[in-house]
Amino acid sequence: MQASGLEGxxxxxxxxxxxxxxxxxxxxxxxxxxxxxxxxxxxINRIIxxxxxxxxxxxxxxxxMSKLRVLDVSFNLLSGQLVKVTLPKDLxxxxxxxxxxxxxxxxxxxxxxxxxxxxxxxxxxPGPDQPGQHKFVPQFFDRIHxxxxxxxxxxxxxxxxxxTMYVGDATSGLGGAATLYGNNDNWGFSSTGDFRxxxxxxxxxxxxxxxxxxxxxxxxxxxxxSPLSITYFRYCLENGSYSVRLHFAEIEIIxxxxxxxxxxxxxNIYIQDQLVEENFNIEAEAGGVLTPLTKHYNANVTNGELExxxxxxxxxxxxxxxxxxxxxxxxxxxxxxxxKPQHKxxxxxxxxxxxxxxxxxxxxLASGILIxxxxxxxxxxxEQDLRGLDLQTVSFTLKQIKAATNNFDSxxxxxxxxxGPVYKxxxxxxxxxxxxxxxxxxxxxxxxxxxxxxxxxxxxxxxxVKLYGCCIEGNQLLLVYExxxxxxxxxxxxxxxxxxxxLDWPTRQKICVGIAKGIAxxxxxxxxxIVHRDIKGxxxxxxxxxxxxxxxxxxxxxxxxxKTHISTRIAGTIGYIAPEYALWGYLTYKADVYSFGIVALExxxxxxxxxxxxxxxxxCLLDWACHLQQSGKLLELVDDKLGSNYNxxxxxxxxxxxxxxxxxxxSLRPTMSDVVGMLEGTITIPDVIPNACSYNxxxxxxxxxxxxSYIRSQGHTSTPAGSLFESSSTSARDINETNEESxxxx
Numbered sequence: 001m002q003a004s005g006l007e008g009x010x011x012x013x014x015x016x017x018x019x020x021x022x023x024x025x026x027x028x029x030x031x032x033x034x035x036x037x038x039x040x041x042x043x044i045n046r047i048i049x050x051x052x053x054x055x056x057x058x059x060x061x062x063x064x065m066s067k068l069r070v071l072d073v074s075f076n077l078l079s080g081q082l083v084k085v086t087l088p089k090d091l092x093x094x095x096x097x098x099x100x101x102x103x104x105x106x107x108x109x110x111x112x113x114x115x116x117x118x119x120x121x122x123x124x125x126p127g128p129d130q131p132g133q134h135k136f137v138p139q140f141f142d143r144i145h146x147x148x149x150x151x152x153x154x155x156x157x158x159x160x161x162x163x164t165m166y167v168g169d170a171t172s173g174l175g176g177a178a179t180l181y182g183n184n185d186n187w188g189f190s191s192t193g194d195f196r197x198x199x200x201x202x203x204x205x206x207x208x209x210x211x212x213x214x215x216x217x218x219x220x221x222x223x224x225x226s227p228l229s230i231t232y233f234r235y236c237l238e239n240g241s242y243s244v245r246l247h248f249a250e251i252e253i254i255x256x257x258x259x260x261x262x263x264x265x266x267x268n269i270y271i272q273d274q275l276v277e278e279n280f281n282i283e284a285e286a287g288g289v290l291t292p293l294t295k296h297y298n299a300n301v302t303n304g305e306l307e308x309x310x311x312x313x314x315x316x317x318x319x320x321x322x323x324x325x326x327x328x329x330x331x332x333x334x335x336x337x338x339x340k341p342q343h344k345x346x347x348x349x350x351x352x353x354x355x356x357x358x359x360x361x362x363x364x365l366a367s368g369i370l371i372x373x374x375x376x377x378x379x380x381x382x383e384q385d386l387r388g389l390d391l392q393t394v395s396f397t398l399k400q401i402k403a404a405t406n407n408f409d410s411x412x413x414x415x416x417x418x419x420g421p422v423y424k425x426x427x428x429x430x431x432x433x434x435x436x437x438x439x440x441x442x443x444x445x446x447x448x449x450x451x452x453x454x455x456x457x458x459x460x461x462x463x464x465v466k467l468y469g470c471c472i473e474g475n476q477l478l479l480v481y482e483x484x485x486x487x488x489x490x491x492x493x494x495x496x497x498x499x500x501x502x503l504d505w506p507t508r509q510k511i512c513v514g515i516a517k518g519i520a521x522x523x524x525x526x527x528x529x530i531v532h533r534d535i536k537g538x539x540x541x542x543x544x545x546x547x548x549x550x551x552x553x554x555x556x557x558x559x560x561x562x563k564t565h566i567s568t569r570i571a572g573t574i575g576y577i578a579p580e581y582a583l584w585g586y587l588t589y590k591a592d593v594y595s596f597g598i599v600a601l602e603x604x605x606x607x608x609x610x611x612x613x614x615x616x617x618x619x620c621l622l623d624w625a626c627h628l629q630q631s632g633k634l635l636e637l638v639d640d641k642l643g644s645n646y647n648x649x650x651x652x653x654x655x656x657x658x659x660x661x662x663x664x665x666x667s668l669r670p671t672m673s674d675v676v677g678m679l680e681g682t683i684t685i686p687d688v689i690p691n692a693c694s695y696n697x698x699x700x701x702x703x704x705x706x707x708x709s710y711i712r713s714q715g716h717t718s719t720p721a722g723s724l725f726e727s728s729s730t731s732a733r734d735i736n737e738t739n740e741e742s743x744x745x746x
């Protein structure tokens with residue numbers, strides 16, 4: 001019942017619908033009402049009560065609805081604090097925006113990594129030592145003023161029109177998320193909602209962008225979408241009257257068939273929280289689709305801030321002409337003063353950076369931690385080394401970690417790696433965690449600790465492990481992660497018999513695609529372009545549903561996109577390291593592609609690359625796979641445990657992709673986004689002639705040959721130069737696992 005014109009309240013008898021799966025009610029007119037009684041609906045998985053004039057607190061019962069996947073109670077009048085919040089395990093989206101909620105934000109919400117919108121409430125932000133004592137309010141400098149804003153909405157590139165440069169807002173790679181831009185301008189946007197009818201619970205960023213090749217004017221060729229609400233905000237404007245121009249073109253609902261022409265996009269527009277357009281229809285206003293339209297408004301700025309919001313009230317069509325196309329759409333925004341500016345606009349590089357830093361809550365937290373470290377002058381040498389670092393993550397106290405792990409009880413120990421032991425723990429709010437403890441004997445020490453913390457705290461993706469925070473206290477360096485119930489992929493495939501998991505074919509396919517998507521995000525979608533350098537089975541963790549999550553960023557490298565490769569100290573694991581990197585230190589994204597290919601072969605075969613060769617003439621799994629490719633018997637590689645219960649076309653596709661990824665020439669390896677397409681069958685796998693070179697000539701096996709020779713010559717007291725490589729220190733390898741993964745720094 002979306003925007004139906006009904007008046008409240010929602011009748012209490014609705015609770016009799018015990019088998020209801022989806023409840024959607026929006027934009028109710030009339031008086032306020034309490035939260036409706038829904039607790040008899042034990043099968044419900046979507047509750048959307050948007051703009052329904054609901055008052056009071058959010059009932060505790062809502063968090064106990066075990067099948068709930070989406071909760072949207074945005075734009076109501078809800079108040080009170082969120083206490084004892086344990087999110088349902090299947091929850092995918094949580095929208096609480098536009099209410100009067102207050103108090104601290106529960107850690108159980110912050111640590112999920114799910115799309116969560118808490119904006120436009122009265123929450124406080126907990127400091128490092130005194131939770132709830134710090135209210136997060138962005139602070140800006142009174143003497144810094146801007147007088148304009150030009151945005152190419154949904155554009156990946158900047159577009160110059162009539163001498164004015166419109167900045168593209170799609171460069172962040174984010175979709176339904178809040179993004180702050182501090183590069184020469186101080187503005188941002190916040191998008192919320194879920195295109196629930198397109199069945200994309202991974203929340204792909206592309207869902208929020210539209211593009212058309214039919215528009216010659218590049219300003220209208222792209223657009224930003226939102227399923228519910230999208231807000232653009234501009235800070236540090238000089239107070240006064242401004243001319244706001246909103247640019248539109250309907251570039252998505254353009255189907256010329258009779259069925260497609262039924263589609264209608266209708267939404268509301270607010271400027272400075274004042275409704276300026278109700279039931280706005282781009283096509284009707286412009287006189288057709290693919291037709292540019294500019295709307296002019298005046299806005300008064302009195303506190304240095306301008307806010308422009310587009311809101312979908314449930315009107316128009318939703319599934320016509322296709323799913324996931326409803327909601328507001330905006331092509332470009334331009335803002336100019338209606339007065340002669342009194343202050344010169346500061347165009348220096350440092351000022352926007354300062355404002356962006358101050359406006360970021362992550363740095364707010366980091367500052368608190370740094371002050372804490374400085375004031376108490378910790379005596380630890382490691383702690384002193386970290387004093388100048390911007391810690392962009394949540395800080396736990398050692399007391400909290402000891403309580404969670406029962407003082408690092410050996411019974412809670414779940415792994416051991418070069419970094420040190422890994423413990424399972426439980427925080428006071430019930431959150432299960434995994435704690436990596438830096439060993440005092442760790443050879444890599446602070447370097448990898450800081451590298452991992454810095455990398456993973458900046459990244460969020462369904463196929464990357466989530467970092468909850470860290471602890472730096474005394475001589476302790478600790479990383480706190482989400483706990484993943486099924487340990488690592490390597491343990492599931494090759495661990496002790498009791499720890500192995502019977503992975504059926506659909507699960508192997510899901511794991512392979514998930515790993516590929518995670519690496520593709522690191523290489524191509526993340527704002528920080530990262531080469532992981534140590535992709536292997538022990539660094540792929542599995543959650544309760546056997547979804548893969550890439551971990552262990554201790555060796556990861558930031559990549560400069562202007563450089564074709566990075567010359568760097570060699571690091572990685574024998575059997576997974578790319579030959580050009582192992583032999584010459586030539587590092588590109590294609591090194592990770594190679595490592596992924598090895599992992600894919602292990603996944604499809606159930607065999608470890610370094611521990612398997614059916615006869616002595618094959619040194620490893622990849623060597624055998626290459627020979628099977630030459631003889632046209634690829635499916636012999638499939639794990640015998642699967643019997644005939646696997647999809648032959650998918651298995652063959654996975655093997656071919658793996659062999660393509662492990663090509664001796666990095667230039668012939670695909671990008672990871674192409675790998676995802678090949679695995680999913682949307683991109684054709686190119687025909688590659690099998691490499692017929694002999695084992696002795698193939699550089700892919702040189703490191704393995706050197707390693708085998710070293711193992712056989714146990715009498716040597718030193719490691720031959722170039723034969724072994726540095727491993728990531730943070731691999732949570734199971735303490736009983738005995739797989740051969742030899743890794744020593746050169």
